[in-house]
Amino acid sequence: MIFLQLFYVFFIIGLFGFGGGYAMISMIQGEVVTHYHWLTTQEFTDIVAVSQMTPGPIGINTATFAGYRAVVNAGYPPMMGAMGSALATFAEVLPQFLLMIIVLRMLMKYWEHPVKKMIFSALRPTIVGLIAAASLLLMTPENFSSMAVSPWQFCISIFLFSATFIGIFCFNVSPIRMICLCGVAGFLLYY
Amino acid sequence: MGICIEGFRTCFKIGLFTLGGGYAMIPIMQREVVDRHKWLSEEDFLDIISLSQALPGVFAVNMSAYIGYRLKGVLGAILFALGTVLPSFIIILLIALCFHNYSQWHWLEAIFKGVRPAVVALIAVPCVRMWKTAGIKLTTVWVPVLTALLIWLVGISPVWIIVAVVVGAYLYGRVLKMEDKEDGL
Numbered sequence: 001m002i003f004l005q006l007f008y009v010f011f012i013i014g015l016f017g018f019g020g021g022y023a024m025i026s027m028i029q030g031e032v033v034t035h036y037h038w039l040t041t042q043e044f045t046d047i048v049a050v051s052q053m054t055p056g057p058i059g060i061n062t063a064t065f066a067g068y069r070a071v072v073n074a075g076y077p078p079m080m081g082a083m084g085s086a087l088a089t090f091a092e093v094l095p096q097f098l099l100m101i102i103v104l105r106m107l108m109k110y111w112e113h114p115v116k117k118m119i120f121s122a123l124r125p126t127i128v129g130l131i132a133a134a135s136l137l138l139m140t141p142e143n144f145s146s147m148a149v150s151p152w153q154f155c156i157s158i159f160l161f162s163a164t165f166i167g168i169f170c171f172n173v174s175p176i177r178m179i180c181l182c183g184v185a186g187f188l189l190y191y
Numbered sequence: 192m193g194i195c196i197e198g199f200r201t202c203f204k205i206g207l208f209t210l211g212g213g214y215a216m217i218p219i220m221q222r223e224v225v226d227r228h229k230w231l232s233e234e235d236f237l238d239i240i241s242l243s244q245a246l247p248g249v250f251a252v253n254m255s256a257y258i259g260y261r262l263k264g265v266l267g268a269i270l271f272a273l274g275t276v277l278p279s280f281i282i283i284l285l286i287a288l289c290f291h292n293y294s295q296w297h298w299l300e301a302i303f304k305g306v307r308p309a310v311v312a313l314i315a316v317p318c319v320r321m322w323k324t325a326g327i328k329l330t331t332v333w334v335p336v337l338t339a340l341l342i343w344l345v346g347i348s349p350v351w352i353i354v355a356v357v358v359g360a361y362l363y364g365r366v367l368k369m370e371d372k373e374d375g376l
Binding site: 014015016017018024050051052053054055056057059060061064065068069078081082085086089092093095096097099100101103104107114115118119120122123124125126127128129130132133134135136137138139142143144145153156157158160161162164165168169174175176179182184185186187189190191 | 204206207208209210213214217218219222234237238240241242244246247248249250251252253256257260261265268269272275276278279280282283284286287288296297298299300301302303304305306307308309310311312313314315316317318319320321322324325326327331334335336337338339340341342343348349350352353356357359360361363364365
């Protein structure tokens with residue numbers, strides 16, 4: 001019963017979750033916390049924080065965590081909780097996966113069609129703007145701190161930002177290496 | 192088959208280092224998929240982002256499923272998507288099973304104070320790098336600028352902007368360029 005519910009809820013979330021992880025958070029919260037009470041608000045806040053501190057898409061992290069808690073809270077042993085995790089994650093990814101295959105199948109037929117080519121070449125400059133907006137939206141005091149709250153942290157943040165940008169753009173350093181270096185710098189400077 | 196295993200491995204690595212949401216994945220994926228393995232061209236890569244953004248669900252999964260499908264069909268899509276999902280699934284499951292007071296991890300918080308500004312830079316790089324591939328010239332530079340401002344300042348969802356551009360380009364193509372009615376789309 002709980003497994004059916006989990007599958008249904010996360011399938012719906014996956015199907016209607018437009019606009020990426022952060023847009024999906026409120027939808028997940030509505031179902032998982034407010035409607036089904038699988039997680040408390042405190043637990044949900046924790047998992048959002050943990051998602052920001054661990055790798056991976058936030059939608060996947062929340063599904064995995066909520067799947068586990070829902071099954072364990074219903075009185076099953078932890079091993080069944082792991083099954084709940086897998087089921088919730090699978091259910092969330094399934095609709096977008098099927099949609100992607102269907103859309104690609106249709107697109108392949110018109111791959112060389114001038115109208116398809118025109119639509120995609122019109123989209124390309126738009127996508128550059130979209131990515132620019134994503135990075136502008138992340139330039140917040142939560143990520144950089146601010147001059148008023150902590151000038152020390154703010155200056156370090158600006159430095160790490162510039163170093164990463166220059167490292168990747170001018171010197172072609174691997175982004176993964178830059179992330180690791182900045183993690184080490186954060187550990188040494190703040191801990 | 193080799194390409195499927197290699198793709199799974201690559202996606203696993205990308206999933207493991209994707210901090211701060213799907214967009215941070217773009218430069219890592221571009222480096223692996225376009226520069227290193229040369230599986231796709233840079234134009235193709237931009238098209239992946241448009242389609243992934245237009246469809247619902249987790250952005251990172253859409254991107255890897257698309258790439259997998261282009262390379263090896265449905266099997267490729269499954270393996271690439273699985274590779275992307277697995278690292279975060281394993282990590283969160285371990286946390287759910289073993290740890291309870293994760294809000295007390297001060298060392299992890301310290302690391303992330305350093306990583307977050309880097310993630311923002313990670314997302315800023317492809318903007319500049321894709322400038323040429325995207326075909327942005329003096330006459331079209333208003334498109335990315337207007338898009339960024341609409342999303343950043345007005346708060347319009349990127350999905351609507353993509354829908355508007357698709358409809359606009361389709362109508363433009365229909366009305367101005369295609370007069371022959373035979374090949375429908």
